[in-house]
Amino acid sequence: MLLIATVLTAVVIAIHVYIVLIETVLFRTRGRKVFGIKEDRVDALAPLMSNQGCYNGFLVAALAVGLLHRNPAIGRAFVVFGLVCVVVAGAWGAATVSRRFLVVQSVPATLALVGWLTA
Template identity: 90%
Template sequence: MLLIATLLTAIVIAIHVYIVLIETVLFRTRGRKVFGIKEDRVDALAPLMSNQGCYNGFLVASLAVGLLHPNPAIGRAFAVFGLVCVAVAGVWGAATVSRRILFVQTVPAALALAAWLAA
């Protein structure tokens, strides 16, 4: 089960690295298309999205520490914390922005969290 937890967490990391990129460096091109933002709103929203991307970067950092920390107990704590944060943020995003966020963020995080708790 530990291998499954690790793999699912790595998938959540990959999803969030992509999110960080489209909310920051790729926002004016790919991000605008992904989020369905009209071109005339991009300049106004770019700073907000960059800030949001920064927070998603912190989630990636927590999960990466969870997988890479040499002490398994500390690594597990970081992974569980990061996954709970991703799941909660996904629920909030689904409630306030788009239901799609529930499936993109919350479901993978919840599966990984369940695997960690079962490991």
């Protein structure tokens, strides 16, 4: 179960690296299309999206530290914390923006979290 949890956590990391990229460096091109932003709103929203991308980067960092930490107990704490944050962020996004957040963020993070908590 620990291997599956680790793989699922790596998937969550990959998803969030992509999210960081489309919210920051790729927002004016790919990000605009992914989020369905009209071109005339891009300049106004770019700073906000970049800030949001920064927060998603922190989630990536917490999960990566957790997977790479030498001390298994500390690593597990980082991973569990990071996954709980992703689940909550996905649920909040689903409630306030689009239900798609549940599928993209919360479901993979929940599966990984269940793996870690049952391993």
